[in-house]
Amino acid sequence: MSQNTLPRPYSSVVLDGPERAPSRAMLYPVGFKPEDFNKPLIGVASMWSMVTPCNMHLDQLAREAEAGANAAGGKAVLFNTITVSDGISMGTEGMKYSLVSREVIADSIETVVACQGFDGVVAIGGCDKNMPGAMIAIARLNRPAVFVYGGTILPGCLTGSGRKVDIVSVFEAVGAHATGQLDDAGLREVESCAIPGPGSCGGMYTANTMASAIEALGMSLPNSSAQNAVSREKQEDCRRAGAAVIELLRLGLTPRDIMTRKAFENAITVVIALGGSTNAVLHLLAMAHAAGVKLSLDDFTRIGKRVPVLADLKPSGKHLMSELVAIGGIRPMMKMLLDAGLLHGDCRTVTGKTLAEDLANTPPYPDGQTIIRPLANPIKADSHLVILRGNLAPEGAVAKITGKEGLKFTGRARVFDSEEKAMRAILARKIVKGDVVVIRYEGPRGGPGMREMLGPTSAIMGQGLGKDVALITDGRFSGGTHGFVVGHITPEAYNGGPLALVKNGDRITIDAVRRELTLEVSAKELRARRRAWKRPKPRYTRGVLAKYAHTVQSASLGAVTDLTLRP
16 A cells, blocks of 8 residues: 555544645644655654653654654654653652653643544653553554553673672662661662663563563564663664554554453463563553453452463562563563463454464573473462452452462551651661551552552561561552562552551451451451541642542552543
8 A cells, every 4th residue: 555545544634635734834844745744644652851761762762663654654753751760769759750650641642642633653661650651542542553662771780799780679778788788888889880771670570561561462563572772673673663553554453452351361461470560450450441441450360360470580580681581582481371371362463463473483482591480380370469358458459479478477567657657667677577567648549649669678678577577558569579568458548448447566467378468456446446537638739649639549440540431
């Protein structure tokens, strides 16, 4: 099909005809030529900024996607949206804006694409909220689209020892420094070399988890999730993505044709097999909501009963994402899962083919590799993402339990009404073996913003208490978190959930086998505590955080902010 006959369902409305001359006039100064007005317009949304190394190279990748779309017969238009850095803001008030940024990214991409009449979209993201934010917008718009992951960072290296380090190494070094195991010079050495250049955090943390999930969902080209940020492969991935959107436009294949319920089940399966981040639960629920697909916490339990953890990747394992890239990425593992009947091979992808067709010629991993286990010898026979319910989480909570820490923990509550208060107690070494650290009023509304708790969990690990102390919260966790942790407790404390009623010394049991989170206090006592409880005053009464708190829904629903309005 020639470029002049490619479909232009949206740009034609904006650009065609004598009455649209003013619209065309506005585009000559930004590089349009007369012949470009007959081509489909492809928006290339980049989350480039110098705010964070995860995104500092995305402007260059956007240029590659632009070239790919133009060469395939389209006219690409570059635009940007925001990003924030979890790693920089972690443990501060600024971290409350992190999850909010997912909504801002989604809204801004939707706004630009719909306003400007783009016929298709390439979205390029590099850190945690970029990816689900872009995918929420893509699902809402339902125009031909491809997501491109900016790629993983290479590891840092400690001088002398040669030990590979990353951002989580720095957070854990803070805990070691607090106990005197690491001096000031040692801490400075770790912090100065942990981040060697562009790319997203290097373990199976949230960025790499979500990139893998989106590829399994069918919305990225093969191997997009497993490429180094600075590589020829990533540049080629971007060029192919630009061309792929033109082909999707020709085929009439839109995101909701790809983002089906079975495709989301594929994404959940791959996240579990990789030992991925708890944030995947929150984000996949929100993405499914945007796509009009019914997905719930119970789907993670159902799929988790039959899917094993296969990847020995940080934070719970030994290896970095760059090492998985070197042996072939996630595709050979997906082929294993498909052959075992654990993936739906008939799902369509942005290649225009089915997942089974995409994986048909995928070679196996090289002999002797230790990163991805065979199905017959998994790290854990079922999911590490355990959905807990019980009198402390009647609407559900999300635990990350690999089995290394055990499958059950009972301890006494140490209650803190903010992350900062908990962190001060941990660094002062006031948390001891047998404690269950309770951090509340950090949920989507109560925070507001549902902060990640990488600081407290890393400090606990750095002090050597990972197997002896648990932490539960209505906030959430970084993908870099490991240990005996439970987040996303719903209803959150600010909404009057049972977490608000916990007192110091109460016994709490986390049981991953029975999938229960139990506060060992009588129903009569809890009723008395509820009568005495008063909701705290809102922490923000104006600005974006106040608006977010007013619109956000429960974490058990994905912390979405756009409700389906009914007449």
